[in-house]
Amino acid sequence: MKIDQSQIASHNQQLLDRHRESFAFLQAQLDRKGLHTDEIVRKLSTLQIAIPSWALGAGGTRFGRFSTGGEPGNLEQKIEDIGLLHALTNAAGAVSLHIPWDIPEDVAAIKETAASLGIAFDAVNSNTFQDQHGQAHSYKFGSLCHSNDAIRDQAIRHNIDVIETGKALGSKSITVWLADGASFPGQHNLRGALQRTMDSLKIIYRHLPDDWKMFIEYKPYEPNFYSTVIQDWGTSYLLATACGEKAYTLVDLGHHLPNTNIEQIVATLMMQGKLGGFHFNDSKYGDDDLTVGAIKPYQLFLIFNELVYGMNNNTGKNPPLAWMIDASHNLKDPLEDLLQSLEAIRLAYAQALVLDSKALEAAQMDNDPAQAQEILQDAYRTDMRPLLQEARLQNGAAIEPLAAYRNLGVRDQLIRERGKSTIATGL
Numbered sequence: 526m527k528i529d530q531s532q533i534a535s536h537n538q539q540l541l542d543r544h545r546e547s548f549a550f551l552q553a554q555l556d557r558k559g560l561h562t563d564e565i566v567r568k569l570s571t572l573q574i575a576i577p578s579w580a581l582g583a584g585g586t587r588f589g590r591f592s593t594g595g596e597p598g599n600l601e602q603k604i605e606d607i608g609l610l611h612a613l614t615n616a617a618g619a620v621s622l623h624i625p626w627d628i629p630e631d632v633a634a635i636k637e638t639a640a641s642l643g644i645a646f647d648a649v650n651s652n653t654f655q656d657q658h659g660q661a662h663s664y665k666f667g668s669l670c671h672s673n674d675a676i677r678d679q680a681i682r683h684n685i686d687v688i689e690t691g692k693a694l695g696s697k698s699i700t701v702w703l704a705d706g707a708s709f710p711g712q713h714n715l716r717g718a719l720q721r722t723m724d725s726l727k728i729i730y731r732h733l734p735d736d737w738k739m740f741i742e743y744k745p746y747e748p749n750f751y752s753t754v755i756q757d758w759g760t761s762y763l764l765a766t767a768c769g770e771k772a773y774t775l776v777d778l779g780h781h782l783p784n785t786n787i788e789q790i791v792a793t794l795m796m797q798g799k800l801g802g803f804h805f806n807d808s809k810y811g812d813d814d815l816t817v818g819a820i821k822p823y824q825l826f827l828i829f830n831e832l833v834y835g836m837n838n839n840t841g842k843n844p845p846l847a848w849m850i851d852a853s854h855n856l857k858d859p860l861e862d863l864l865q866s867l868e869a870i871r872l873a874y875a876q877a878l879v880l881d882s883k884a885l886e887a888a889q890m891d892n893d894p895a896q897a898q899e900i901l902q903d904a905y906r907t908d909m910r911p912l913l914q915e916a917r918l919q920n921g922a923a924i925e926p927l928a929a930y931r932n933l934g935v936r937d938q939l940i941r942e943r944g945k946s947t948i949a950t951g952l
């Protein structure tokens with residue numbers, strides 16, 4: 526299924542008067558603060574967020590998986606789904622592939638489909654946290670950290686193969702996330718496991734093309750419950766530094782212990798020029814993979830403040846970031862869930878863009894926490910939704926993507942085309 530421009534235009538037509546009214550109100554507020562809406566619209570339009578190829582079907586928990594109906598049955602259909610999201614939002618112009626869940630069979634054809642929908646290939650993700658059909662050795666006790674040379678070699682080879690696949694598609698980065706760790710004290714020599722992981726990553730790094738980056742993702746626990754080899758940003762930073770200048774830390778919002786100050790991690794990494802990418806989701810307790818902004822939207826805004834500050838004060842020469850949603854959809858229609866995540870990310874970005882950074886800096890220099898809070902929350906409470914709508918309107922996308930998705934009956938149409946019981950590869 527494809528959404529054509531005339532369908533979006535007629536959706537927008539119906540909402541135009543109301544949108545103009547609310548946008549004019551916001552514009553007047555921003556004008557008073559000396560902010561230019563054109564500039565903010567331009568910045569928003571360039572923020573493209575990759576959709577992971579594994580998040581287009583219903584996700585499972587440990588206890589069950591309930592199919593949505595009309596799920597994409599192959600990679601081409603997944604890219605078509607991202608095309609629907611992109612047509613509605615002008616914000617989802619990239620896909621991030623998980624290999625081997627989504628190995629392209631016909632690279633030229635898949636590239637053509639993606640290009641026709643305006644979708645680029647972002648980071649490719651390796652997977653050594655599951656055993657693959659026909660593979661010689663098991664990752665039950667780890668992959669890049671494994672005590673057995675042959676198992677480490679197999680995992681290294683897989684990462685090199687993923688780079689090759691990415692090269693053929695036009696990707697420019699690989700994300701490595703390892704489940705490696707131990708569930709019991711004494712199971713691992715902690716230092717030995719880290720050393721072997723470092724050595725393995727260095728070998729993979731040597732296979733990176735010059736214009737590629739390697740992102741090293743961390744996570745404190747799960748699936749291992751006593752220790753994870755790359756447990757936190759510090760370990761990732763250490764490994765990235767040991768590998769070289771093309772290696773960076775990747776922050777996944779769900780991969781922190783409760784109440785971790787993630788915005789401070791962002792500030793630290795950007796100061797060092799070592800923040801490579803971001804996986805967005807939200808959580809209450811652990812790596813819950815919920816819709817972005819569903820639980821802690823203020824935290825998301827604070828994180829974006831640091832990202833914007835880092836981009837505007839780029840003394841650490843941090844490269845442009847790779848943005849991706851990394852969520853799982855157990856209850857909502859995955860496409861609706863992704864539309865909501867895209868909106869939450871852009872909203873937090875837009876709020877951060879209207880922060881009065883000069884006034885905040887003055888309050889900080891004056892040691893005035895009350896004033897600093899006023900300034901932060903003034904930005905956070907500015908209703909930027911009309912500006913997001915305006916950005917979409919100017920780019921031929923839908924004023925209200927979720928409403929358009931429902932009114933166009935997209936899910937019903939997908940079910941008619943693909944059937945009720947297709948199951949997408951992924952989590």
Ligand code: PSV
Pocket residue numbers: 579650702742744777804812851952
């Ligand atoms: C692991 O929890 C993770 O965040 C990694 O990014 C994986 O690639 C992805 O989720 C899917 O398992």
Ligand code: MN
Pocket residue numbers: 702742777804851
């Ligand atoms: Mn992730």
